[in-house]
Amino acid sequence: MPFHLIREMTQRPQRDRAWRFRVMRAQEGSDVVEEFDIALPNELVAGIYDDEVGLPATGLELDDVLDKWDALEPRLRDEIEYRMPPEP
Secondary structure (H helix, E strand, O other): OOOOEEEEEOOOOOOOOEEEEEEEEEOOOOOOOEEEEEEEEHHHHHHHHHHHHHOOOOOOOOHHHHHOHHHHHHHHHHHHHHHOOOOO
């Protein structure tokens, strides 16, 4: 099922040390659009960032992820798709 990541709604880790990515998905054959957040562990996002770009010396921040979004998005999409709830 196709989905869209809303880059601007990405949230950096808080107490649970997980990044939050906003997903928008249309139900097949319907105009109904559902939005929800998918959490990815900081260690996973940092590993993807390191593989694709190389970790910044100051630690991974929201601006780093947003600035390198085009390089990171394909791998983030794979991880998010794996964790998405089933279509209602």
